Amino acid sequence: MTDAILTTPVLYDFRSDNVAGAAPEVVNALAAAAIGSADPYGQDPLTAGVTRRLSALFEAEVTVFPVATGTAANALALSALVPPYGAVYCHQESHIHVDECGAPEMATGGAKLVPLAGECGKLTPAALTAALAGAGIGVVHRVQPAALSLTQATEAGTVYRPQEVAALTDVAHAHGMAVHMDGARFVNALARLGCAPAEVTWKAGVDVLSLGGTKGGCLAAEAVVFFNPALAEDFGFLRKRAGHLVSKGRFLSAQLDAWLADDLWLRLARHANAMADRLSQGLAALPGAELAHPVEANEIFVRLPAAVADGLEAAGYRFYRWEGDLLRLVTAFDTPQAVVNSFLKIAKDLSEKA
Numbered sequence: 001m002t003d004a005i006l007t008t009p010v011l012y013d014f015r016s017d018n019v020a021g022a023a024p025e026v027v028n029a030l031a032a033a034a035i036g037s038a039d040p041y042g043q044d045p046l047t048a049g050v051t052r053r054l055s056a057l058f059e060a061e062v063t064v065f066p067v068a069t070g071t072a073a074n075a076l077a078l079s080a081l082v083p084p085y086g087a088v089y090c091h092q093e094s095h096i097h098v099d100e101c102g103a104p105e106m107a108t109g110g111a112k113l114v115p116l117a118g119e120c121g122k123l124t125p126a127a128l129t130a131a132l133a134g135a136g137i138g139v140v141h142r143v144q145p146a147a148l149s150l151t152q153a154t155e156a157g158t159v160y161r162p163q164e165v166a167a168l169t170d171v172a173h174a175h176g177m178a179v180h181m182d183g184a185r186f187v188n189a190l191a192r193l194g195c196a197p198a199e200v201t202w203k204a205g206v207d208v209l210s211l212g213g214t215k216g217g218c219l220a221a222e223a224v225v226f227f228n229p230a231l232a233e234d235f236g237f238l239r240k241r242a243g244h245l246v247s248k249g250r251f252l253s254a255q256l257d258a259w260l261a262d263d264l265w266l267r268l269a270r271h272a273n274a275m276a277d278r279l280s281q282g283l284a285a286l287p288g289a290e291l292a293h294p295v296e297a298n299e300i301f302v303r304l305p306a307a308v309a310d311g312l313e314a315a316g317y318r319f320y321r322w323e324g325d326l327l328r329l330v331t332a333f334d335t336p337q338a339v340v341n342s343f344l345k346i347a348k349d350l351s352e353k354a
């Protein structure tokens with residue numbers, strides 16, 4: 001970053017939904033939960049309430065374990081599915097493979113992540129089948145296929161349809177593998193699909209979901225949601241051993257409870273997605289602009305003429321310079337439409353001057 005950019009006041013930060021604040025409903029619920037005492041270590045009524053809420057939302061008796069970060073949710077969920085000699089098949093751009101600093105490998109005791117290619121951040125049954133054909137199942141020299149991990153919405157901002165999830169989980173289950181879903185942006189995918197949560201999870205063969213609340217409007221709250229109770233039996237020990245059993249667990253659950261109440265999670269995600277739609281449509285209309293992937297959630301990957309990208313940064317907007325000449329812009333539950341409009345007007349002016 002040039003010195004000028006570092007000293008320019010930030011007009012708006014599109015780098016990530018991780019830079020967003022927290023929804024007032026969640027903050028107020030947290031303040032209310034801070035009064036008085038409550039049983040520790042997840043034995044409180046709020047945590048029981050979150051399990052009830054998620055069982056109702058997913059139309060199944062689920063087993064829920066709140067944790068504080070998405071990486072913990074992913075790594076610990078995989079540790080419940082995969083032995084140390086196991087293999088986890090994932091996309092080559094998956095967060096568990098690229099951005100978790102070896103946490104899944106550590107939590108599983110050394111399991112191997114097997115990254116696969118796929119257009120627009122999505123795995124295909126053909127690629128998974130081909131990888132498994134050469135896996136050496138039963139061969140003592142080889143790591144043994146144990147889990148498939150899908151990210152929904154993907155790291156490319158795309159969304160798996162229920163039938164796409166089912167086609168992948170069919171291959172995984174046929175090879176004796178369990179299925180994990182990294183749902184750091186699950187609610188953004190759900191808002192786009194408009195289907196019931198069950199349709200794109202357990203009814204499509206997903207065994208465990210890392211449900212992300214942090215990016216969706218919580219301060220820091222994620223939930224590991226098991227649809228297959230047999231896989232959850234040891235998770236309480238795995239979470240405690242990793243130091244992720246929060247003593248005042250009510251404070252994670254208060255966030256999740258408020259976020260899941262009255263469809264707040266979906267309303268917030270719909271807004272984030274709508275801002276991404278508006279922003280990406282405006283950018284795509286600029287001469288020389290090119291969207292790298294369909295915008296199906298709240299992430300935009302776009303190529304812009306250098307003068308436009310540089311000018312936007314100099315004006316005070318922040319976004320990531322991604323691989324190659326891609327830019328990544330992420331909208332959030334609280335991205336103002338006025339900010340999107342101003343950003344697009346400046347981009348258009350810069351484009352006309354270029």
Ligand SMILES: Cc1ncc(COP(=O)(O)O)c(C=O)c1O
Nearest residue numbers: 069070071072095151155182184
């Ligand atoms: C797709 C995806 N999965 C998981 C995570 C992990 O979340 P955390 O940063 O809370 O560990 C992120 C983080 O933003 C993410 O983008």
Ligand SMILES: C[C@@H](O)[C@H](N)C(=O)O
Nearest residue numbers: 015016017018095099
């Ligand atoms: C680490 C970085 O990728 C983060 N998960 C984000 O999406 O902003």
